[in-house]
Amino acid sequence: MEFKELVKTRRSCRSFETSDVSEEQISSILDAGQWAPSPLNLQPWEYVIVTDKKIQGQIIKAAEDAKQTVIDSDGPGWVNKYGMNFLDEAPVYIVVVFDPSKGGLGGFFSQPHGALQAVSACVQNMMLAAADLGLGSLWFTFFAPDKVKTILDIPEKLEIAGVIPIGKHREEIKAPPRKEPKVHKERYTR
Numbered sequence: 001m002e003f004k005e006l007v008k009t010r011r012s013c014r015s016f017e018t019s020d021v022s023e024e025q026i027s028s029i030l031d032a033g034q035w036a037p038s039p040l041n042l043q044p045w046e047y048v049i050v051t052d053k054k055i056q057g058q059i060i061k062a063a064e065d066a067k068q069t070v071i072d073s074d075g076p077g078w079v080n081k082y083g084m085n086f087l088d089e090a091p092v093y094i095v096v097v098f099d100p101s102k103g104g105l106g107g108f109f110s111q112p113h114g115a116l117q118a119v120s121a122c123v124q125n126m127m128l129a130a131a132d133l134g135l136g137s138l139w140f141t142f143f144a145p146d147k148v149k150t151i152l153d154i155p156e157k158l159e160i161a162g163v164i165p166i167g168k169h170r171e172e173i174k175a176p177p178r179k180e181p182k183v184h185k186e187r188y189t190r
């Protein structure tokens with residue numbers, strides 16, 4: 001797909017067909033992730049591929065618990081209506097983890113988020129690659145990370161950038177509107 005079309009075609013997908021995603025498609029998505037930029041080319045990310053329905057179920061439970069926590073804490077009302085059936089539908093999750101200590105030199109001059117910035121570029125590359133393959137994906141973070149780390153046996157020093165469910169999307173998704181770019185010329189104007 002042509003880039004301009006691709007970048008606008010990718011949508012956060014919240015309804016999937018349960019049909020499988022092939023190993024080849026997963027490899028191609030991971031390969032796109034590998035080509036993301038990172039400070040000192042440290043590539044601070046790793047992936048946990050989850051297709052086991054029992055393990056996925058544990059992650060879904062962690063997501064439902066997080067939703068309940070928000071509801072019990074008088075969080076925004078829309079959360080009550082936020083359904084998470086898509087987590088059950090998606091055949092595969094790519095859980096993207098990263099090492100926050102691999103942020104390059106930024107730590108020396110108040111830029112501590114290099115690894116997070118890099119893994120974010122990695123996730124975006126993968127979601128664009130999925131869209132290019134005609135697949136839907138979602139950057140999902142609605143869970144307590146420690147719970148998901150325990151479920152997946154992720155080492156203490158790593159952080160979770162997101163759980164990315166991937167599959168064939170079930171229905172057309174309306175694009176949420178975009179703001180006009182806020183641009184300042186030469187200097188930031190207030």
Ligand SMILES: Cc1cc2nc3c(=O)[nH]c(=O)nc-3n(C[C@H](O)[C@H](O)[C@H](O)COP(=O)(O)O)c2cc1C
Pocket residue numbers: 010011012013014138139140141142175176
């Ligand atoms: C870091 C990050 C975390 C997100 N977490 C969630 C999430 O937990 N659940 C969800 O449904 N969408 C999540 N989203 C998706 C956003 O809601 C979505 O990107 C936004 O509404 C714009 O829609 P679009 O991706 O279709 O352009 C997340 C996006 C980002 C970048």
